[in-house]
Amino acid sequence: MLTIIFFLSSGLFLGWSLGANDAANIFGTAVGTKMIKFKTAALICSIFIILGAVVSGAGASHTLGKLGAVNQLAGAFIVALAAAITVMWMTKAGLPVSTSQAIVGAIIGWNFFSQTATSMSSLYKIIGTWVFSPILSALFAFLFFHITKRIVEKSRIHLMRLDSYTRIGLLIVGAFGSYSLGANNIGNVMGVFINSSPFKDISIEGLFHLSSIQQLFLLGGIAIAFGVFTYSKKVMMTVGSGIFKLSPVTALVVVLASSITLFLFASQGLHDLLTSLHLPAFPLVPVSSSQAVVGSVMGISLAKGGRNINYKKLSQISMGWVATPLASAILAYVALFFMQNVFMQSVFQ
Template sequence: MAMMAVITALFMAWAIGANDSAKAVGTAVGSGVIGFKRGVLLIGVFTTLGVLLGGAGVSGTVARLAGNMTTAQVGLVLFSAASAVTLASLWGRPISTTQSVIGGLVGAALALGLPVDWWTVGKIVSAWVLSPLVSALFAIAVYRIYKPVLRRIKCLRNLELTQKWLVFTASAFSAFNLGANELSNVAGLMEGAGIDGPFKLILALTLAFGALTFSYEVMMTVGRDISPLGPTSAFSSQFGASLAVSAANLIGLPVSSGQAIVGSISGLGLYKGEHVNLRLLAGIVKGWVIAPLFAGAISYFLVTALA
């Protein structure tokens, strides 16, 4: 049973890499600041640091929602969530792995007749609703501060170098948050099953492999298709989203970096009067609603049939 939980946890980490890594480096790759392979390397390094150093609060929240589930039941939850995320990645859409995990947990708890901590679930759902809005406000604020500073740099080479390093820094910050939040959802469930220690490192490496093998389409959706991104917009969007996710990490709420970056890109695009692909945006939001419901339904069915 423990082996099944380990395999499904690795599947979930791979699925996070395939989908959520786009939200960490999608703006940098989509705007042409860094290449795809360098983006994957950045993901591998900073996601590892995030899950090892910054995920304690989120892990604890998710572990509480798992309640009295067995290791096998946790494995079924992770399989359900990973399946939902993989389908979204095949579709090229950024969805929330956090929502999928929480949806799977609630579905399993209902199937087992276990009490659901609806207060905690309510707080998490509220954070999901607020994070895109807060991220958009942060992105606009960063842009308004950042743009005048850039205008003072007269040397074109220095300007380009400054922009590239700032975009790189914002992406590294976001990748750290990916480890501290989304990957810590998986780590928290495995800790509850008694699997800890070096396993976090294995999860981080598996996430990086998911980013390398399957994330390109989602990365282009985030970094190119929602709204046009230059280096200035890329930095402002990425840094604004990272600030919002960091605030959630500090209070131990598992939010979606995907919702944060989509909110910041679209919010900043509207603020600047640029084209925002509203049809694509509507499809992404629909995926945010479907993902936890789909993961919850699959989890409910599997737990009822097998657990």
């Protein structure tokens, strides 16, 4: 049992890193504009991330499984650990990097070490979402900004009432975004352990059923929640005020745009519906909430004429996105070598 806990600890560490970085971005704009207190945001974010992970987390994790099926518990431990350490480095620098990119890089590192072929179709699909998701989020933000601006101007709502409505909207949309993030990104945290899960399905008199995968995702969701509470505030402030100064209303638009983007890539139901109607469906791929939020912030700034953008901060974030998968892949490869040749643990079959 202690061995199992030890090997799963890297996944929990990665969950903590995701909570400290990616998950924080859901409420980053709200906290950055001081519309919502950090503790309130962290509580709501944590609850709905856990719900999303357990209820709807299976869909996006399959794509990572196709990229590389890590088939030994020790190997999964190293893959998750390499991704977590990479994200932690970036988080300490205050940069909203992508946990999705970190885990993909680590899986590719495992593929190289185990001489397993990388599914290029899955890799292209994942990389495509890295490019497309911030663009889509920016388009949503651009559109919602102009719609919101027109509504506010025509309604002539009192400033105090607008402020109250905005706070409520941020809470509701943030909860929706947190659920979508849990459903979409839990595969990053615990997906590599699915093929070597140590748990058994739990069923109580047919009334309650929790699969082994859901148990993994529950643990991962709790780890994410812990990361949100303990280490996310710095990244929240970077996203909320570091790239472009946001007003409370534009903060709401940013959260809404990024939340919808995450939902589109997480919803199995929407995917099945579009497929049944013979329409193009969004791939079920873990996407980066950081990229979605940054894309939304850029969409707002462009809607306002592109003025006052902190290009230095934006370039630093972009460099982090490029460096993350490379660093994670190299770290995973080196760590796998030590695990197998020094600690004599089999990391692949």
